[in-house]
Amino acid sequence: xxxxxxxxxxxxxxxxxxxxxxxxxxxxxxxxxxxxxxxxxxxxxxxxxxxxxxxxxxxxxxxxxxxxxxxxxxxxxxxxxxxxxxxxxxxxxxxxxxxxxxxxxxxxxxxxxxxxxxxxxxxxxxxxxxxxxxxxxxxxxxxxxxxxxxxxxxxxxxxxxxxxxxxxxxxxxxxxxxxxxxxxxxxxxxxxxxxxxxxxxxxxxxxxxxxxxxxxxxxxxxxxxxxxxxxxxxxxxxxxxxxxxxxxxxxxxxxxxxxxxxxxxxxxxxxxxxxxxxxxxxxxxx
Amino acid sequence: xxxxxxxxxxxxxxxxxxxxxxxxxxxxxxxxxxxxxxxxxxxxxxxxxxxxxxxxxxxxxxxxxxxxxxxxxxxxxxxxxxxxxxxxxxxxxxxxxxxxxxxxxxxxxxxxxxxxxxxxxxxxxxxxxxxxxxxxxxxxxxxxxxxxxxxxxxxxxxxxxxxxxxxxxxxxxxxxxxxxxxxxxxxxxxxxxxxxxxxxxxxxxxxxxxxxxxxxxxxxxxxxxxxxxxxxxxxxxxxxxxxxxxxxxxxxxxxxxxxxxxxxxxxxxxxxxxxxxxxxxxxxxxxxxxxxxxxx
Numbered sequence: 001x002x003x004x005x006x007x008x009x010x011x012x013x014x015x016x017x018x019x020x021x022x023x024x025x026x027x028x029x030x031x032x033x034x035x036x037x038x039x040x041x042x043x044x045x046x047x048x049x050x051x052x053x054x055x056x057x058x059x060x061x062x063x064x065x066x067x068x069x070x071x072x073x074x075x076x077x078x079x080x081x082x083x084x085x086x087x088x089x090x091x092x093x094x095x096x097x098x099x100x101x102x103x104x105x106x107x108x109x110x111x112x113x114x115x116x117x118x119x120x121x122x123x124x125x126x127x128x129x130x131x132x133x134x135x136x137x138x139x140x141x142x143x144x145x146x147x148x149x150x151x152x153x154x155x156x157x158x159x160x161x162x163x164x165x166x167x168x169x170x171x172x173x174x175x176x177x178x179x180x181x182x183x184x185x186x187x188x189x190x191x192x193x194x195x196x197x198x199x200x201x202x203x204x205x206x207x208x209x210x211x212x213x214x215x216x217x218x219x220x221x222x223x224x225x226x227x228x229x230x231x232x233x234x235x236x237x238x239x240x241x242x243x244x245x246x247x248x249x250x251x252x253x254x255x256x257x258x259x260x261x262x263x264x265x266x267x268x269x270x271x272x273x274x275x276x277x278x279x280x281x282x283x284x285x286x
Numbered sequence: 287x288x289x290x291x292x293x294x295x296x297x298x299x300x301x302x303x304x305x306x307x308x309x310x311x312x313x314x315x316x317x318x319x320x321x322x323x324x325x326x327x328x329x330x331x332x333x334x335x336x337x338x339x340x341x342x343x344x345x346x347x348x349x350x351x352x353x354x355x356x357x358x359x360x361x362x363x364x365x366x367x368x369x370x371x372x373x374x375x376x377x378x379x380x381x382x383x384x385x386x387x388x389x390x391x392x393x394x395x396x397x398x399x400x401x402x403x404x405x406x407x408x409x410x411x412x413x414x415x416x417x418x419x420x421x422x423x424x425x426x427x428x429x430x431x432x433x434x435x436x437x438x439x440x441x442x443x444x445x446x447x448x449x450x451x452x453x454x455x456x457x458x459x460x461x462x463x464x465x466x467x468x469x470x471x472x473x474x475x476x477x478x479x480x481x482x483x484x485x486x487x488x489x490x491x492x493x494x495x496x497x498x499x500x501x502x503x504x505x506x507x508x509x510x511x512x513x514x515x516x517x518x519x520x521x522x523x524x525x526x527x528x529x530x531x532x533x534x535x536x537x538x539x540x541x542x543x544x545x546x547x548x549x550x551x552x553x554x555x556x557x558x559x560x561x562x563x564x565x566x567x568x569x570x571x572x573x574x575x576x577x578x579x580x581x582x
Contacts, residue, residue, distance in 0.1 A: 023382060023385055023386045027382060027389075031393065034400060034453075035396065037411045037412065037415060038400075040415065041411045044414065098307040098308065098311075101305070101307065101308075105301055105304040105305050108290060109291050109293060109297070109301060110291065110293070111293055117305075121308065124312060124316040124317075126563070126564060127319075128510070128513075128559060128560050128563055129514070130514065130539055130559060130560075131320060131323045131557065131559075132315060132320070134323060134326060134549055134552055134553050135318070135319040135322035135323055135326065135553075136315075136319060137333075137544070138322070138326070138333055139314075141333060157307060158307050158311030158314070159308035159311045160311065179291055180291070188296060189293065189301060189304075192291075193300075214402050217404065218403070218404035220516065221516055221520075221540060225543075225544050237404055237407075240404075244410055244413070245526070251414045251417070254410060254414070255410075255411070255414065258410050261404060261407045262407050265404070266399075277461055280398075280462070281464070
């Protein structure tokens with residue numbers, strides 16, 4: 001009896017080594033590569049500046065001084081976090097709202113020119129954003145909006161091919177009987193949208209919301225162009241690039257700045273991990 | 287064909303309102319911008335004085351100025367490394383995760399997270415890792431007695447930027463591939479195993495053809511990203527005077543347009559970049575018909 005269980009276990013271990021061990025090795029190597037830079041960033045941010053070059057994985061003396069120093073050397077970091085937050089939240093609201101509106105229009109109702117318009121919308125995906133940057137800059141400068149945050153989020157209220165496509169696919173997967181039943185009860189188009197389709201699309205809406213939020217939070221070129229390169233008025237990404245130049249070589253401090261910039265995204269990710277990953281997967285399956 | 291409701295009563299008005307933002311977006315944001323870019327590219331304009339018509343001079347200047355050629359070459363070299371590297375790394379990560387059930391959720395989340403963090407923060411961390419004097423890479427080399435390497439020097443910068451950028455982008459592709467792998471019907475695998483097919487054979491004959499649509503999608507996305515590379519270039523190659531040791535086309539457009547306010551030249555270069563991207567897309571969509579298998 002005992003012999004048999006031992007033999008069974010031995011077989012199990014053998015099988016593990018034959019089939020699973022290389023997978024585990026690959027997974028762990030992957031984990032080291034992925035987590036390494038993050039660990040290094042966090043670890044450096046807790047080091048005393050004099051020890052930042054010691055190469056130790058764990059700080060010999062753990063200090064919060066780099067984080068405390070944020071208040072004196074980067075007094076506008078919180079203002080930058082706020083600016084990034086404002087732009088990202090407004091962009092997200094704009095995209096979710098206007099892409100849901102268009103996605104619904106393209107999926108549930110029949111109207112003249114529907115396919116043509118949708119085709120044109122998809123074509124806009126091929127135009128690189130750099131081409132639109134200069135004309136947009138000129139328009140906004142003539143409207144006197146350069147130096148304000150408005151250009152960064154206002155365009156999100158004009159729909160977008162990616163979000164519209166994502167939501168259209170999702171709306172199309174909602175059973176059509178629901179729309180028909182609402183129609184039988186005499187519901188108008190807008191009522192079917194607000195009462196039936198919008199609430200049912202929560203997974204796709206939150207996926208788009210999260211992708212828009214992180215995309216906007218991480219953006220560099222537009223804040224660089226539209227906002228003055230003044231640490232108080234700009235976003236976090238531009239702020240980081242300014243600190244990189246200003247505090248060149250002061251890695252312990254710079255890593256503390258990087259940690260602060262990643263923290264909000266990490267929090268969003270921990271709360272909504274499933275939606276984010278499934279939402280991103282949604283974009284690849286047509 | 288999918289059923290659709292017909293418009294009646296006030297529906298048409300609501301329909302118009304629902305589509306209004308999108309219509310404005312297409313007109314102002316895209317079609318208008320594209321036309322405006324082409325128009326501006328034919329002028330000399332600093333956005334203050336009245337624009338001067340110069341015809342094709344900005345295009346001629348771009349082609350005769352070696353800086354534009356250099357940035358285009360840098361962009362293409364970067365794309366040539368970045369596209370295969372990020373696609374292969376993402377596919378490898380997805381294959382490993384797909385062959386493994388225990389803790390898949392955890393590893394999937396861990397491998398995905400870098401692609402959510404800002405390129406600027408990632409690049410900042412990598413500039414510390416690559417640091418020549420005391421960066422961790424050179425310290426590790428030092429342990430083995432090897433001399434320090436100038437990771438951000440002229441010979442290595444292309445590879446260093448590519449590695450950092452691939453690191454920051456692998457997760458996205460991995461998720462796309464993982465979804466595609468999990469969508470392969472398991473009866474195909476069962477049938478193949480019954481026939482006694484080996485693992486590699488199954489991958490080559492079943493898995494690979496069935497994920498070619500996802501592969502195609504990913505190659506398109508990654509190519510567009512590569513040709514528009516900016517964030518990592520800005521963070522890793524920018525020098526004190528704002529010059530870059532490995533300027534890409536977008537970096538040059540940014541400098542010409544928003545540092546020197548040479549809107550005409552910058553627009554011409556943006557239009558040329560758009561032409562390069564469209565040329566890639568046309569080539570891809572031609573190849574798609576031969577290479578991509580749609581299981582319909």
